[in-house]
Amino acid sequence: MNPAELAEHATGPREVFIEAAYLVSSILFILGLKSLTVPDKARRGMQLAALGMLVAIVGTLVNHQIVTYGWIIAGLALGSAIGWPLGVFVPMTAMPQRIAISHMFGAVAATLVGVAEFWHLGNGAAVGRAQMAALGFEVLFGALTITGSLMAFGKLQALLPSRPVTFRGQNVVSILMFGAGLGLFAWLLVDPANPAAFYAMVGLGLLFGVSLVLPIGGADMPVVISLLNSYAGLASSATGFAIGNNVLIIAGALDGASGFILSLVMSRAMNRSFANVLFGAFGTPPPPSERTASGLTVRSITPEDAAIQLAFARLVIVVPGYGMAVAQAQHQVKELAQLVEKNGGTVLYAIHPVAGRMPGHMNVLLAEADIPYDRLKEMEEINGEFKNADVALVIGANDVVNPAARTDKASPIYGMPILDVDQARQVIVLKRSMNPGFAGIENELFYAENTAMLFGDAKASLSRLVQEIKQA
Amino acid sequence: MNLQLIELYVFVLAGFVGFFVITRVPALLHTPLMSATNAISAISLVGSLVLAGADRGRVATVLGFVAVTCATINVVGGFIITDRMLKMFRRGDRKPERAR
Structure with missing residues (x-):
């Protein structure tokens, strides 16, 4: 750990207060999620979780690194002005696309924090290996969640065709992009002071998100939304690693676990594996079944x-x-x-x-x-x-x-x-x-x-x- | 112990807690669960706030401002819509809390 980092983790009364606030909000988050196991208690529990969020925000605002509040207030005001109607007015029938777009917002926040952190640390020059690992996961998960969620939103909102959009060799292209992204990541772990590789990795993450979700059909959306939920959580968690913040790690891990469980439940309910949903996704037409409807008649009723x-x-x-x-x-x-x-x-x-x-x-x-x-x-x-x-x-x-x-x-x-x-x-x-x-x-x-x-x-x-x- | 190792501990243990709590959430509440975890993971607001206010140059501040905005959308919108959904779920023998 370098001296600057040590100073950041010094334990004055202010730092104790901040950490205590984060501990309280972590506990409230877990209690809030636990309340969802009992429908009658869920509402009260989630109000506790919201309180936990408030505690974390207040705790953060006294952080000694924060020297100006202008942009913070502007961001909080603008975010509230957009978030409030998204919470109050979106009809329940639009919930899938509403959730998809919120995964995007979360991923944008996580990715930008990662990019700014890399940029701030001399474009990678002052980034250690462990921190690079965290930043890499953060921007990779973040970037693919941004575009993936945007595609899911487009399909659910019927801006994009909900049928699978495919072209020949699509899976090969996807896998190559994914491989290239991982390759750049590995390179950065060896030599973090490599801005070109870092930003190319972000770009590949964005492209991969598009190619991951476009070929997936409407009926498979439950799995995709759950997976993106998980990735958004993991991006938050990686942010916590990158900036050394435990409440981010905890909240992100909870979200990651939740999305992962939901994807498992959804895939099981379709008797398909993740891989099959992501890469098999009805892209190639299934071999025609021998059974057809010919000779059968439908009875309609008044x-x-x-x-x-x-x-x-x-x-x-x-x-x-x-x-x-x-x-x-x-x-x-x-x-x-x-x-x-x-x-x-x-x-x-x-x-x-x-x-x-x-x-x-x-x-x-x-x-x-x-x-x-x-x-x-x-x-x-x-x-x-x-x-x-x-x-x-x-x-x-x-x-x-x-x-x-x-x-x-x-x-x-x-x-x-x-x-x-x-x-x-x-x-x-x-x-x-x-x-x-x-x-x-x-x-x-x-x-x-x-x-x-x-x-x-x-x-x-x-x-x-x-x-x-x-x-x- | 190395700081990063402690963080890894925290991550793994939180993941376990999440796994055991969330496997017990009934399918009935899977949509509110998803919007709830989404709101909670908007805790990345905490990192965004520091970024927007730490005065690390114009680029970092602008990125921080956008990040604060996006995370706040999820905090505010996410908790409100989760509450809106949970308010609707009622047992047969109870009156709804408030007529919609």
């Missing part, structure tokens, strides 16, 4: 008939999917459920882990429609119930209810755990039309004997059902 079945059902299980989110039909679902319940029936909701575009997407939408969370059931919990259900109402879900996942080895989703809706006495599928999803996967469920299709916009169909039940 809203009147569907309404009668729902009106007299004892147990209805609603299976929401991305289609419900697109149609913003969650409030109509709630209305329908209230009618079924008024007639003495029970309504439960079967939530597949990868339904929608991000982890927990469906839960948030249904909670927004004021549906009690104890009716929202996870896959393992609800699958045994379908055989007791009079009606399974599938709203804009496709892959997560496709029996091919159980039976058809040639299907790209073979092996993925699915909701056993086909065991319900009657399945009613709300679907826009018979076009297969973007992956072009046929869904045999739609042709099953106990399945009836109700075509049209999910919101309009549900409104019709509500009207019909009221008249019945």
